[in-house]
Amino acid sequence: MNILDLDLCLKIEKKAMNSSSSSWVDSLDLNASSTKSLQLETPVSHPNTSNSLIVFGRKLSVKEESGALMEELNRVNAENKKLTEMLKAMCESYNALQSQLVDLMNKNTEKELSPTKKRKSETSNNNNGNIIGNSESSSTDEEESCKKPREEIIKAKISRAYVRTELSDTSLVVKDGYQWRKYGQKVTRDNPCPRAYFKCSFAPSCPVKKKVQRSVDDQSVLVATYEGEHNHLPPSQIEATSGSSRLGSVPVGSTPVKSSGPTITLDLTNSIKSSDEARNSKPKLDSPEATQYLVEHMASSLTKDPNFTAALAAAISGRMFSTNSN
DNA sequence: CGGATTTGACCTGCGC
DNA sequence: GCGCAGGTCAAATCCG
Ligand SMILES: [Zn+2]
Numbered sequence: 001m002n003i004l005d006l007d008l009c010l011k012i013e014k015k016a017m018n019s020s021s022s023s024w025v026d027s028l029d030l031n032a033s034s035t036k037s038l039q040l041e042t043p044v045s046h047p048n049t050s051n052s053l054i055v056f057g058r059k060l061s062v063k064e065e066s067g068a069l070m071e072e073l074n075r076v077n078a079e080n081k082k083l084t085e086m087l088k089a090m091c092e093s094y095n096a097l098q099s100q101l102v103d104l105m106n107k108n109t110e111k112e113l114s115p116t117k118k119r120k121s122e123t124s125n126n127n128n129g130n131i132i133g134n135s136e137s138s139s140t141d142e143e144e145s146c147k148k149p150r151e152e153i154i155k156a157k158i159s160r161a162y163v164r165t166e167l168s169d170t171s172l173v174v175k176d177g178y179q180w181r182k183y184g185q186k187v188t189r190d191n192p193c194p195r196a197y198f199k200c201s202f203a204p205s206c207p208v209k210k211k212v213q214r215s216v217d218d219q220s221v222l223v224a225t226y227e228g229e230h231n232h233l234p235p236s237q238i239e240a241t242s243g244s245s246r247l248g249s250v251p252v253g254s255t256p257v258k259s260s261g262p263t264i265t266l267d268l269t270n271s272i273k274s275s276d277e278a279r280n281s282k283p284k285l286d287s288p289e290a291t292q293y294l295v296e297h298m299a300s301s302l303t304k305d306p307n308f309t310a311a312l313a314a315a316i317s318g319r320m321f322s323t324n325s326n
Numbered sequence: 327c328g329g330a331t332t333t334g335a336c337c338t339g340c341g342c
Numbered sequence: 343g344c345g346c347a348g349g350t351c352a353a354a355t356c357c358g
Contacts, residue, residue, distance in 0.1 A: 182331060184350055197349070201330095211349090 161224045162215075176224070177234035180210065191216050206231055 161176075179201035187194045193214040200208040208228040215221040 181329090183352095185331095185333075186348065186350095189347065195348085 159226045161226065162221055178208075178230060179235050188213070193219065200230065202232055 180198035181201050181203070182196055182198050184197035185194050186197075191213060193216075195211055195213040198210045198212065200206040206228075208226065208230050210227065211225045213223050215223055
């Protein structure tokens with residue numbers, strides 16, 4: 001059941017990625033108002049086609065045709081509904097899987113933290129005169145014992161998210177449900193757009209950082225790189241998707257990946273055709289490991305935003321409907 | 327007035 | 343050691 005659903009979903013996503021022009025929102029609309037629009041289209045097309053006399057003659061056939069179309073439409077709608085339910089079930093199983101995964105990751109991090117070092121204790125502030133106890137310099141502390149075998153152990157859980165925003169917001173402040181404090185901005189070498197550095201507003205207790213930068217070739221896409229995990233609830237998840245639509249996020253770094261780059265990036269921006277990120281993610285879909293990553297990715301993005309579940313279900317089913325009718 | 331942002335200075339790792 | 347590039351700090355500034 002699960003594997004079947006997963007395969008199905010993979011196919012759907014691939015299809016959505018390949019077909020470039022229409023966005024999910026379009027297919028959503030199509031799905032919602034399909035019956036109406038079809039009913040409207042048929043009468044409208046009559047005066048446009050040809051003379052009015054022939055219209056009467058053709059009306060019957062058109063009527064029959066429309067009837068058949070309606071029948072087909074009903075059938076497809078039923079199928080669509082069924083698929084939506086299947087998708088919902090699949091999402092639920094994804095949620096379960098994701099929670100298991102989170103547990104596993106937490107266990108791993110605990111295991112990592114406990115034997116190696118005691119870390120800086122967040123409760124007792126050991127001030128040697130400097131109040132600032134930063135966390136990023138701790139990476140050197142972590143590897144002081146194992147400097148040489150500094151392998152593919154990635155210090156923090158890095159996830160990458162592709163967020164589509166309007167070109168209007170120049171501040172790079174991505175509202176993802178958490179409160180961020182901007183602490184820097186730099187221009188990077190191979191990107192004219194500046195990169196913004198954010199820290200979580202719960203500064204010492206939550207050492208999560210993120211970097212936000214526009215994509216090189218598609219300036220309407222912001223690439224947000226999250227570093228670490230929040231140890232608190234988001235202040236407001238109501239406004240989480242305001243002004244921007246979340247497209248996907250990938251937890252990365254828990255599994256050793258050799259030589260081909262440790263960062264697995266997956267984006268659901270089906271309108272991107274030529275970006276490096278899309279090119280990177282596509283060949284990785286062929287390997288079974290990438291499938292695993294995809295599962296994690298979808299599960300995480302789904303569990304983080306329950307509303308996204310419904311949206312995704314509707315969108316994918318809409319996409320399926322559109323491809324079916326074509 | 328307090329918190330967030332801006333922005334140039336400063337730090338650090340890395341390649342030559 | 344030097345220069346570069348990415349990352350961070352913190353004083354100044356902005357804003358509600
Ligand atoms: Zn946080």
